[in-house]
Amino acid sequence: xxxxxxxxxxxxxxxxxxxxxxxxxxxxxxxxxxxxxxxxxxxxxxxxxxxxxxxxxxxxxxxxxxxxxxxxxxxxxxxxxxxxxxxxxxxxxxxxxxxxxxxxxxxxxxxxxxxxxxxxxxxxxxxxxxxxxxxxxxxxxxxxxxxxxxxxxxxxxxxxxxxxxxxxxxxxxxxxxxxxxxxxxxxxxxxxxxxxxxxxxxxxxxxxxxxxxxxxxxxxxxxxxxxxxxxxxxxxxxxxxxxxxxxxxxxxxxxxxxxxxxxxxxxxxxxxxxxxxxxxxxx
DNA sequence: TCACCTTGGTGTCCGTTCGG
DNA sequence: CCGAACGGACACCAAGGTGA
Numbered sequence: 001x002x003x004x005x006x007x008x009x010x011x012x013x014x015x016x017x018x019x020x021x022x023x024x025x026x027x028x029x030x031x032x033x034x035x036x037x038x039x040x041x042x043x044x045x046x047x048x049x050x051x052x053x054x055x056x057x058x059x060x061x062x063x064x065x066x067x068x069x070x071x072x073x074x075x076x077x078x079x080x081x082x083x084x085x086x087x088x089x090x091x092x093x094x095x096x097x098x099x100x101x102x103x104x105x106x107x108x109x110x111x112x113x114x115x116x117x118x119x120x121x122x123x124x125x126x127x128x129x130x131x132x133x134x135x136x137x138x139x140x141x142x143x144x145x146x147x148x149x150x151x152x153x154x155x156x157x158x159x160x161x162x163x164x165x166x167x168x169x170x171x172x173x174x175x176x177x178x179x180x181x182x183x184x185x186x187x188x189x190x191x192x193x194x195x196x197x198x199x200x201x202x203x204x205x206x207x208x209x210x211x212x213x214x215x216x217x218x219x220x221x222x223x224x225x226x227x228x229x230x231x232x233x234x235x236x237x238x239x240x241x242x243x244x245x246x247x248x249x250x251x252x253x254x255x256x257x258x259x260x261x262x263x264x265x266x267x268x269x270x271x272x273x274x275x276x277x278x279x280x281x282x283x
Numbered sequence: 284t285c286a287c288c289t290t291g292g293t294g295t296c297c298g299t300t301c302g303g
Numbered sequence: 304c305c306g307a308a309c310g311g312a313c314a315c316c317a318a319g320g321t322g323a
Contacts, residue, residue, distance in 0.1 A: 100316090
């Protein structure tokens, strides 16, 4: 309920003020700072909101509640304390975890293809725990997943579960994903190889997305990976239906989102590690 | 040991409510 | 009326279990 009347109260002086008269008041500034609810016995302080998007009105001063009988009484929402992040750490994802991420991608895709998507059976509804509003401010450690060097934590350290690797399609990538490790699935359009680098170009409709394998990758991968990408390039030139699925760091280069893959086990072609894939392709 | 499934916590969407 | 916060529903994801 909008409020259009207030009491100006200073020392022993009381005066009824309306939104129409307040700006003309000779002591406008003082009046503005000493406004109270007009309801008998209610001491809630009010503030004046000049005409803006809506017409001028008085509003309840922050955290100044009206008494329960007051016509302007309202219950404030109980809001949980803010989650405050005290620090950010990176945690290296384990091979085991990456594997499970890639396996889950595959399973989900198979389910969708065969239409055996979970039909909603009446799932047990368990109310999610509410944050106790009386509790102290929560402090949490913000954990960022990574597959790169120099992670602060090793996987499973201190019984902290491995951070989530969220799946993205080329279409729904956003700036929020930048510098986070995500999983992506898409068909390979083109392969470029270079001395210390390989680039896969993925395409989904009008979206293109590049996957980079760079120095760190080749420094740590078995020597034959260079050859693998050459072979893959050859195969892709003839056939553009190979599915890439991988986990890596999302970045933006030349105004385009891209992914940096760091390890040989962090990606698959047609659900197989590249070595296996090439073996099967040449057979 | 490995692929697959179930379980339960959590991220996200989106309509509703709140407060101004 | 409007933007922000809320909260229900559900999709997503990690972990752990199971059976071959």
